[in-house]
Amino acid sequence: MRIATWNVNSVSARLPRLLEWLASVRPDVVCLQELKCDSDAFPAAEVAELGYEAAAYGVGRWNGVGVLSRVGLEDVTRGLIDEPDFESRAEPRAIAATCGGVRVWSVYVPNGREPGHPHYDYKLRWLAALHGTAAKEAASGRPFAVLGDFNVAPTDADVWDISLFAESTHVTEPERAALAALRDAGLTDVIPRPLKHDHPFTYWDYRAGAFHKNMGMRIDLVYADQQFAAAVTDAYVDREARKGKGPSDHAPIVVDLDL
């Protein structure tokens, strides 16, 4: 089974590239983030032509997550257990489905903006709710993983130059402690191979030629339970998808499993 995750930065803007990528890479299951559309505006008919069922959770112009599958799509859950709101509004940042016997959560963790900002506290509360939800899933006995844009770089090596992040989110101790709590709950950080360079970065800013200079970050993660992690035969960052005209600012991660 081939499972992927990709922050597409607008599924409507990315649709031609998404369809081309699905036809080329042929993942069985895909977790998508930053759909930036309403649930009922998701291009379900277009992905169906390639054999995919779709479950989308989107509200308006921000956020939005989804799961595509061509091996079945069951038990769809929208939102975490006890998920916090931001400024009294629920945001579509988590969706789960069971596909071919594997439970996947597609997540888009809040950015945090800057330490001390209300959005940063929201991010930490959101990660705590993710921990609670993941701990419950881990006890269910089926292989499962949380995949998506975590907006946290697990180690200093996961950003291109840690000296530039002194006052920044994504690298602070509380954010990394939230990832450590997920690992303590039994999840493994499935680190993908970079197809080029030393570090498996998954995100490069559109500005300043960041991709060309490899000024990237590893913030898209696959956190897998023991059964899922033990079945992994390969994992890589598909940096080809970050090239060319009209890319997302994130590259997909592709994980192959022998279940």
Add this chain to the structure above:
DNA sequence: ATGTCGGTTCACAACCGA
């Protein structure tokens, strides 16, 4: 190098979020 995108609106230019 706050240099780019994508989406939205008191829409044909300026904003917000990332």
